[in-house]
Amino acid sequence: MMAAVGVYRRSGGWVRAFIALGLTFSLTAALIGFSGKNPITAYEAMFRGAFGSFDRVAFAINKATPYIISGIGVALCFRAGIINIGAEGQIALGGLAATWVALAWPKASPLIGIPLAFGVGMIAGALWSGIAAVIHVGRGVNEVLATLLLNFVALLLVGEVLHGDLGEPGAGFPQSPLFEPNYWLSTMIAGAQLHWGVLIGPLIAIGGYVLLRYTTLGFAVRVLGASRSAASYAGFSVPQLTIKLMLMAGGLAGLAGVIEVLGIHYRLIEGFSSGFGFNAVVVALLGALHPLAIIPAGLFFGFLEAGALSMQREVGVPSSLVAVIQGLTMLFVLAALAASRRSS
Amino acid sequence: MDTFVLDFMVASLRIASPLFFGALGGILSERSGVFGVGIEGMLLAGAFGAAVGSFLTGQPALGVLASAACGALIACVIGFVAVRLGADQMVAGLALNIFVLGLTSYILRSVVGGGQAPVIQVPLLPVWPIPFLAEIPVIGPIIFRQQPLTYLGLIAIAPMTLLLFRTHVGLTLRAVGENPMAAFAAGAHPNRVRFLAVVSGGAIAGLGGAVLALQQVGTFTDGMTGGRGYLVLAALIVGRWMPFSTFLACLVFGAAEVLQLHLQSWSLPFSSYTAQMLPYLIALTVLVVLGRSSKLPAAIGVPYR
Numbered sequence: 001m002m003a004a005v006g007v008y009r010r011s012g013g014w015v016r017a018f019i020a021l022g023l024t025f026s027l028t029a030a031l032i033g034f035s036g037k038n039p040i041t042a043y044e045a046m047f048r049g050a051f052g053s054f055d056r057v058a059f060a061i062n063k064a065t066p067y068i069i070s071g072i073g074v075a076l077c078f079r080a081g082i083i084n085i086g087a088e089g090q091i092a093l094g095g096l097a098a099t100w101v102a103l104a105w106p107k108a109s110p111l112i113g114i115p116l117a118f119g120v121g122m123i124a125g126a127l128w129s130g131i132a133a134v135i136h137v138g139r140g141v142n143e144v145l146a147t148l149l150l151n152f153v154a155l156l157l158v159g160e161v162l163h164g165d166l167g168e169p170g171a172g173f174p175q176s177p178l179f180e181p182n183y184w185l186s187t188m189i190a191g192a193q194l195h196w197g198v199l200i201g202p203l204i205a206i207g208g209y210v211l212l213r214y215t216t217l218g219f220a221v222r223v224l225g226a227s228r229s230a231a232s233y234a235g236f237s238v239p240q241l242t243i244k245l246m247l248m249a250g251g252l253a254g255l256a257g258v259i260e261v262l263g264i265h266y267r268l269i270e271g272f273s274s275g276f277g278f279n280a281v282v283v284a285l286l287g288a289l290h291p292l293a294i295i296p297a298g299l300f301f302g303f304l305e306a307g308a309l310s311m312q313r314e315v316g317v318p319s320s321l322v323a324v325i326q327g328l329t330m331l332f333v334l335a336a337l338a339a340s341r342r343s344s
Numbered sequence: 345m346d347t348f349v350l351d352f353m354v355a356s357l358r359i360a361s362p363l364f365f366g367a368l369g370g371i372l373s374e375r376s377g378v379f380g381v382g383i384e385g386m387l388l389a390g391a392f393g394a395a396v397g398s399f400l401t402g403q404p405a406l407g408v409l410a411s412a413a414c415g416a417l418i419a420c421v422i423g424f425v426a427v428r429l430g431a432d433q434m435v436a437g438l439a440l441n442i443f444v445l446g447l448t449s450y451i452l453r454s455v456v457g458g459g460q461a462p463v464i465q466v467p468l469l470p471v472w473p474i475p476f477l478a479e480i481p482v483i484g485p486i487i488f489r490q491q492p493l494t495y496l497g498l499i500a501i502a503p504m505t506l507l508l509f510r511t512h513v514g515l516t517l518r519a520v521g522e523n524p525m526a527a528f529a530a531g532a533h534p535n536r537v538r539f540l541a542v543v544s545g546g547a548i549a550g551l552g553g554a555v556l557a558l559q560q561v562g563t564f565t566d567g568m569t570g571g572r573g574y575l576v577l578a579a580l581i582v583g584r585w586m587p588f589s590t591f592l593a594c595l596v597f598g599a600a601e602v603l604q605l606h607l608q609s610w611s612l613p614f615s616s617y618t619a620q621m622l623p624y625l626i627a628l629t630v631l632v633v634l635g636r637s638s639k640l641p642a643a644i645g646v647p648y649r
Binding site for chain 2: 031034035036037083085135139140141142144145146148149150152153156157159160163164278281282285317318320321322323324325326327328330331334335337338339341
């Protein structure tokens with residue numbers, strides 16, 4: 001019986017995801033048509049931009065990686081009923097901390113420097129979400145509001161250090177100096193952009209799956225998500241669990257920030273994490289909060305963004321359409337979820 | 345009184361007014377039991393409607409109407425997804441915000457600008473000094489030398505309070521937010537009440553967007569609300585969902601914003617970025633200090649089926 005419910009839920013997730021995407025792309029096509037462009041030409045350009053060459057694919061996978069990693073953290077929290085929207089700020093702090101390491105010890109050997117940057121970045125992300133967690137658990141402040149407000153502070157913090165100690169003098173744009181090449185994540189194939197960091201996404205997904213499915217903590221998360229009172233009745237400490245999950249999600253978001261900074265830009269740039277927090281939420285929802293399903297969901301949005309940039313260049317359809325697609329996907333997934341809950 | 349203090353207070357009221365419209369909309373929505381996370385999107389839609397409507401027609405009044413219409417239209421999405429279908433209100437609100445961010449930017453570029461980001465400049469609404477009253481020392485220049493929509497916001501406090509606490513409609517609205525089952529037993533339709541509350545709240549929040557676009561900025565830019573909708577949510581908690589106290593809370597955030605602008609003009613050992621954190625840090629601090637003492641409507645966030 002339980003297994004049957006599980007199977008229904010999972011297959012339901014896939015069906016929901018496809019229906020949501022289908023509806024989103026039809027509505028978006030109407031929007032493209034409304035602006036006097038041919039939707040088919042636009043989608044063709046989008047498809048070419050996403051899959052047209054090895055470089056485009058590499059670009060899209062690089063883009064998807066931080067979404068997947070931070071999306072899994074978001075999914076863990078959502079599973080437990082904690083609406084953590086703080087990925088954006090936590091990613092920013094992770095990137096900021098990694099930058100600090102890279103600029104403070106420019107001559108460190110890659111074997112020490114890169115792991116150190118990863119470690120410090122994850123701790124920074126976890127601490128940032130830890131603030132929200134403590135405010136939420138200790139003072140009863142709504143977690144959505146706490147994480148949202150901290151996002152703004154984090155983004156401004158990045159701006160502040162880029163205009164101060166970590167900024168590149170005379171760059172004319174708020175960014176840090178380029179890191180020494182020993183801090184660059186090396187690429188898998190010479191001459192292509194694809195870096196080794198992209199393998200971390202699937203690893204984290206498997207880790208998240210194992211955690212949810214086979215550990216006591218994962219069981220506690222599922223119980224907490226089903227019912228708060230059941231969780232405390234079962235002897236799980238809800239405040240402790242909340243803080244633990246928020247710290248994990250923050251650490252993962254920090255990790256995503258480190259990968260973005262060391263793998264793509266090789267420097268800290270103002271606004272490098274902008275929109276990542278929402279993407280993490282969209283990806284987590286589209287993946288039905290299932291760690292393994294978040295991989296295709298994340299890749300989908302990576303390819304979508306890669307494609308949208310080409311679509312803007314070739315057909316002149318503004319790439320802000322991506323945000324429309326994200327918002328609509330999220331709304332349709334939510335609506336489908338709610339509708340299926342009503343009917344059951 | 346010192347002109348600096350006077351200017352400071354005039355500016356605080358000016359900057360607080362878009363927040364206050366958002367907050368009035370939020371009071372309706374949250375009192376009926378629906379989280380106002382989507383206020384940010386409704387403000388942005390309102391700003392878009394106001395700037396584009398006023399630009400295309402040349403009539404600021406039509407722009408103001410368009411802002412309320414856009415806010416209400418966008419709020420219908422929350423009404424359908426979160427109220428009718430009972431989806432998670434928080435996440436639906438966030439989804440709405442990103443959708444509006446994309447949609448306004450897209451329409452501005454593709455429909456109004458023909459592929460490029462157009463520059464649309466609209467004249468700011470003029471200051472309307474109220475005859476006689478504007479001459480009163482201190483209060484006159486602060487309250488009676490403002491732009492038209494600010495007056496509208498100030499005037500709205502009293503009827504809004506009466507509506508919520510002295511009428512049958514207000515009682516039903518609050519009952520639905522506290523205990524929808526009981527309200528249903530008393531003959532109300534909880535989801536219908538919530539839908540109407542969210543949509544009319546959206547229209548009011550849309551006007552907040554008009555305040556921003558037509559009284560402060562004079563144009564529309566992508567994401568120009570910049571998180572004001574989230575500050576509104578904090579103001580609601582601080583003001584305990586009462587129109588007048590929420591107005592005072594908005595004033596505090598407005599003052600923080602003005603102080604922030606002043607900080608930038610003084611030479612301080614940090615850049616403008618740190619100064620800009622001020623409103624958010626104040627919001628967080630106030631929320632932490634208030635803690636659990638501010639009670640949400642009991643049935644907020646719980647879908648009624």
